[in-house]
Amino acid sequence: MEFKFKKQIFGFMDLLRFKNMTKVRREKLASAPSTPLPKTYRVNEVAKILHPGNQNAVLKQITLDTEDTKTYTFELSKPMFFRAGQYVTVRCEADGGLVSRPYAVSSSPYQALKENKLSVTVKKAGFFSDWLFDNAKEGDAFTIGDPSGDFCFDSVRDRKNVVGIAGGSGITPFYSMAQALKEGSEDFNLTVIYGARTEKDIIFKSALESLCGNKVKVVYVLSDEKKEGYEHGFITAEIIEKYAGKEFSVMMCGPSVMYDFAKKELAKLGISGKYVRTEANCCGLRDVKHAEYEIKVHIKDECAVVKANSEETVLTAMERAGLKVPAKCRAGGCGFCHSKLLKGEFSIAGADKRRLADKKFGYIHPCCSYPDSDMEIIVPQG
């Protein structure tokens, strides 16, 4: 057996220290200053600014950008920190139910942090966007969620030169990035290749041009119109090569058809997939034969049966029924709506982004799942 002489000595010392502990503590407490501890620390204050959670906001201004696009500027109740390119969830009461939708922020990070102002730009398409377009008015109350998403520049992941491929209202995050570059809160080179049908469909044209300079370039590509000063057609490999230079990362925001087309063009240029990122699109209505189903929803100790149809997502059906359910990206990416499927058949919009464990243990994302039969699910509380 090993002789542990040293340990025994230290063990003895520990016993002595233990014996004196109460006395030492009492002395320290007696000699401590009587000033109360601060109620808050700087680090907590910073954390509150960085993560404000849901906050109340008042719609201050509505600007008509094009025939079917409007910019909504909100006055936030608290300052907000976000990275240019991120989205926020806009929520309000509409048609008797609580509805929400994520929108990319179109204003600059500086405005949200220093002036409590934040804008989103909305194209009239889909239930909530239609409702906003036709009904929202200045002075209305909304709830704005935490900024989310990773559609922003990352110096570890992205090359210093970024080509932003935008389609229609997909210009929104790039407009925010261009403002951030001008303000100095971001540092990379951005070339935006912006596809629109005609000149009058271009959003933020004069504002974008005022931001052009060393770090920001904008190229317009019109598909339905030939005009001097504009490229014509679609965003092809030739156009990308002409304006992008040699080494670059690509960020794309626009309709899915644009992604499919642009990815093929980028492949011709030999751009590796790791340098190409696309912003997820919200799952809307799907084009299938109409069928009606019932979804039994368990939320905490409550249970409700909601009517659903084959064209809409499970999330939309629950919201339409007035249930408070969690949602952020509405595209199967953030995991916020992660729910346990007890029974039923469903289809997923686009690629199945669930983890292997989710598939194995029967979890779904109601935001991108469409019912194919009656279903029963357990949903986290919203």
Ligand code: FES
């Ligand atoms: S809301 Fe993001 S995964 Fe469903």
